[in-house]
Amino acid sequence: MPILTxxxxxxAVAEHQAVLGLDVVMDHGWIVTLADQEGRQLxxxxxxxxxxxxxxxxxxxxxxxxxxxALAEAVIAGCExxxxxxxxxxxxxRFFYRDSSGRVINVGTHTR
Numbered sequence: 001m002p003i004l005t006x007x008x009x010x011x012a013v014a015e016h017q018a019v020l021g022l023d024v025v026m027d028h029g030w031i032v033t034l035a036d037q038e039g040r041q042l043x044x045x046x047x048x049x050x051x052x053x054x055x056x057x058x059x060x061x062x063x064x065x066x067x068x069x070a071l072a073e074a075v076i077a078g079c080e081x082x083x084x085x086x087x088x089x090x091x092x093x094r095f096f097y098r099d100s101s102g103r104v105i106n107v108g109t110h111t112r
């Protein structure tokens with residue numbers, strides 16, 4: 001799922017809802033995820049609540065074990081881990097890595 005960093009979250013939500021016809025499925029005040037009935041999603045974010053950088057994309061896996069394996073593979077591949085494996089208060093386990101092109105990827109799983 002792509003994540004766009006925006007300066008005015010309510011304006012960005014309204015704009016993308018109008019253009020794409022997506023509904024708000026999650027709103028934490030600093031990040032809003034829009035989606036349609038077929039599962040297409042777009043997140044809009046001002047500033048990540050716990051990480052030092054905003055991710056460019058989120059990839060969610062099936063389990064914590066899968067996330068831990070991805071973290072180990074990122075380290076083996078020499079990727080910079082820019083946010084450590086964390087249990088976030090909103091029910092997500094995640095870490096961020098920076099790929100060779102400079103993009104920040106949020107790898108996570110739902111824990112509740």
